[in-house]
Amino acid sequence: MSYFVRRIFFSFFVIVAVAVLTFVIMRLLPGDPLTTWLGDRPTQEQIDKARRELGLDQPLYVQGWKYIGNVARGDFGRSLRTRRPVWDELKEKFAATFELTSLAMFFCLLFGIPVGIAAARHPDSPWARLEKFLSLSGVAIPVFWLGMLLQILLAGKLNWLPLQGRGVLPPPEHSYTGLLLLDALLNLEYDTFADALQHIFMPALALSLASFGIITRSVRSAMGQVLHKEYIRTARAFGVPQKRILFVHALKNALIPVITVSGLVYGYLLGGTFLIERVFDWPGLGQLAVMSILTNDMPVVSGVALLYAFVYTLINLALDLFYLWIDPRITKNAV
C-alpha cells in the first residue's frame, strides 16, 4: 500500500510543480497583462489600481505562493480577457475537448482492435501489411494537414459534412454534462444531436486516424504473443470455436498492454488537440490555451496547464490501479 501512497504524493508534487513552472514562464512573457485587463490607453491611476488589485505589485514568489493557495481552495482566479472565472472557462472548453477526444478514441478502438487481431492471426496477409503501413505512417502524418485533406474531400468536394465548428443549432435546453451529443440525447433534441454529430465527425476522424496505428500495433504485438501460448493451443485442441478463442481467451490476456497504450494515447489526444482544434475551429482547451497565451491571459494559461497535468496524472494513476486489479501478481514487484 505504501507504494500507492508514494505514488499519490508524487503525483501531487508533479501537479504543483507544473503550476509553478507555468506561472514562472508566463511571467516572463513579453507585454503587460494589465493591457489585457484594462484595454488600450488606461490612465496611470487605473494601472496602479489594477496592479494592486491583481497583486502584480508584489514579488514573484509571493504571487506564486498566493496562486497555489487560491488553487488549493478551488479558486483559479478570473480571466483577464473575458473577466469570467477561469474555472467556468475551463469547464466549458474541457467538455468540448473531452467529447472530441473520446469519440476519436472510440473510433481508434473500434477499428484498431479488429485490424490488429487480423494482423496477428495472419502475419503475411494484406491485413498485416495494412497494419504495418498504418502504424508507421499514422505517427508520421501531420494531423493538421490530415484534417485539411478531409475538409477538402468531405466538405469541399463532396459537401457531405460541415467544414468546421461544433454545431449551428442552439445548444440543448438543459446542459447536464456539457457534452453536446449527450446533452442533446438527454433533452430528446434529435436535430441538435444530428447537427453535433455531423460537426464532430471530421475532427474526430482526423484525430483517430493519426493515432490509430499505435493502437493496432499494440493489439497486433500483444495478440501475436498470446496466440502462441499453450493454453490457446489447448483450447484449439478441445475444439473451442475460433471466435471464442480469439475474442474471449486471447483478447482478455492481450488487454494489459493494449489498455496501457490506449491510456497513453488518450492522454496524448487530449493534449494534442491544439492543432486539430485550430483546423476545425473547435471551441476546446487547445484553442483556449492558444488564445490566452496570445493575449497574455495568465490565470487561464496556468489553469489550462494545471488541468492538463491533473488529467495526465490521473490517467497514469488509473492505469497503475488497473494493472493491479487485472493482474494481482504485479503488486509484489511494484512495492
Added chain:
Amino acid sequence: MFRNRYTKTFYLSSGYLLLLALLALLAGGLTPYPQDAGNVMHFTERLLPPSLSHPFGTDSLGRDILTLVLFGARLSLMAALGVVGLALVIGIPLGLLAGLKGRWLDDLIMRVCDVFLAFPPLLLPVILAAALGPNLKNAIIAVAVSWFPWYTRILRAQILTVRHLPYITAARSAGASDIWLMWRHILPNSMAPVLVQATLDMGYAILAVAGLSFIGFGARPPAIEWGLMITASRATFLDFWWTAFFPGLALFITVFAFNLSGEGLKKILATGDES
C-alpha cells in the same frame, strides 16, 4: 544486394533524406524560379493548378510551390537537427550526472524530468515559444527544452545497467579514474539507444516545429517553412487543394523517412547486421 529488409528500408529512407538535403541545398540552382523564394508576386500566375511548368502548382502569390517546398526543406531539416541536437546537449550531461552520481542528484534530476514530461505534448513548447518570442529559432529551443528529459531518462537507465558490468569493474580495479571510466567505457557503451531514439525523434521534431509554425508560434513570414506554407494555404485550400497538399505531403514523407531510418537503425544495431 541487401542482407535483409531492414537494411533495405534503412538505406532507402536515408537515401531519400540525403537526396532531400542535397536538393534543398541546391534549390536555388535547380529551380527555374529561384526568385520565388523571396517576397515576390506574380499576378498572372496566381493559383495555377499543377502542370508541367509548375508540377506542384502555384500559391496565392503566384509562386512555384515545388520551389517553395525545396526551399522549405532547409528549415525543416535544420529544425530537426536543431531540436534533437539541443535536446541531446541538455539531456546527455543530466543523464550522465543522474546515472553516475546517483543519490539526491539522481532524484532531483529525475523529478525535474517528470515535471517536464507531465505537460501535454504541445503546451510547454507553445508557452515557451510565446515567452521567448515567436520565431523559428525560439520554436526549436522551446521544443528541445520540453524534449530533453527523454534522453536523460534513456541514458540514465542505460548507465545503470552498464556500470555494473564486469568490464567496468575490471577497468576500475586496473586503476582507471572515474573520468576515464566515464568517457572511455560507460558513455560509449550507453549511447546506442540514445542515438537510435534521437534518429527516431528527428521526424517528430519536424512535426512539432511545423505544428508550432502552423498555430503561429514558430517560423514567421517571410521565412519559408512547410508548416507555415500550410497555414498560408488556409485561405485557399478548399478551392485550390494543391496549395495545402504538397507542403503537407513533403512533411509527411520526410517524417516517415526519418521514422523508417530510425526503425532500421534500431534493428541493425540490435542484430549487429551492418551490411
